[in-house]
Amino acid sequence: MKILFLTNKLPYADVAGGHRIIYQRIRHLAEQGHHIGLLSFVTDENEEQIESLRPLLTELHILPHPNRNIFIRAFHDYVFLSRPAVFWKSYSRKMVEAVGEMNEKWKYDLIIAEFSEMGQYLYKNPYLSAVNKVISCHRCVTASYEKYKSLGEIRLKLYLKSIPQLRGLQKYEFNMYRSADRVLVLTPQDRFTMQYYAQDLAISVTPAGVDIEYLQALPPVKKEPVILLTGFMGDPANEDGVLWFHHHIWPRLSERHPEVKFYIVGGGASSRITRLAEKDSRITVTGFVEDLRPYRNIASVFVTPVRLGSGMRTKVLEAMAGGLPVVSTSLGMAGLEAQTGVNCLVADTPELFTQSVEWLLTDSALADQMARNAKELVKDKHTLEGGLQRFENIITSIVKG
DSSP, rough: OEEEEEEESHHHHHHTTHHHHHHHHHHHHHTOOOOOEEEEEEEEEEEHHHTTTGGGGGGGEEEOOOOOOOHHHHHHHHHHOOOOHHHHHHHHHHHHHHHHHHHHHHHSSEEEEEEEEHHHHSSSTTTTOOOOOEOOOSSSSHHHHHHHHTTTTTOOOHHHHHHHHTTTTTHHHHHHHSSSSEEEEHHHHHHHHHHHHOTTTTEEEEEOOOOOHTTOOOOOOOSEEEEEEETTTTHHHHHHHHHHHHHHTTHHHHHHHHTTTEEEOOSOHHHHHHHHHOOOTEEEEEEESSSSSEEEEEEEEEEEEOSOOOSHHHHHHHHHHHHHHHHOOOOOTTTOOBBBTTEEEESHHHHHHHHHHHHHHHEEEEEEEEHHHHHHHHHHHHHHHHHHHHHHHHHHHHHHO
């Protein structure tokens, strides 16, 4: 098959989150002999990262990510909405034209828009001739902003931002999905959410998997009293999780266990997060790191206190595959066949979350058993190979009709 991927950020081997899933999909399809093209926005990626993709691709075309004046963005976001603001900030006329030009030149069997924001380039694109269209929805944008608006503790700036974002968003987003031949989501919960808004959508679940051999490659070391939280901190869902944990959980844990440290690992941290480390010597904010495995290796507990967003958290799978016991909100475990008390601990209240972390810090037998069970879960249900094969089967069926 000839397949073109559209991405809002360059997917390469060391990138984190959803873009790592995209990279793994591209690599798998290329290794299976498919003809793969990539059309992507770039921001601060270096030449080495760009060149690392070329062996996997038949075509690569990159464009600078739109960077608009803050006053123009504010006017558009709050006053004049030609399209929903969350889509408009990623809109580029050059990208619209490039999609059509690449498809005309290479006659693709399928175009996959990764992330909903890139789906707008398949929707009512006057330059795009007939082709199978797929939108890979890593999060439902409407549901995310509804959550921002409804969550009582969300900070005022994000709450106010969510109100204009919702104007016309649901209609635009779901008409866009209806125009595609298929919508892909990561979890059954995501499919349920999408069909709540539009029962007529053609949706397939393509769960993510992880590279177990890579995640278990480092030799084990002695655990330290470290609570680990990872992710791209520029994501509002991750920032909210850090601040919620620090406000509700950390004070009690740090008082009862003065030896415990809290590591916040990942790029994009705002001043709200970096100030936490400035005020408390037991908190470390690392910024971006090339390899998360050394941090997982020394940590005693991995926490995922997410209250916003959707999709499958591959960072949870990676922690479990690496033998690190996990405490998470129920949202953080979405899409995983996990059992609280068996291979993880699920807690949605500050009291239970604090108690769950304490259990794992103080009961080494419980932590070891939970880590072993988590490894087995990933091995049985969430291997990288299994997830990628399902993805390939689904897109093959779309092309074959």
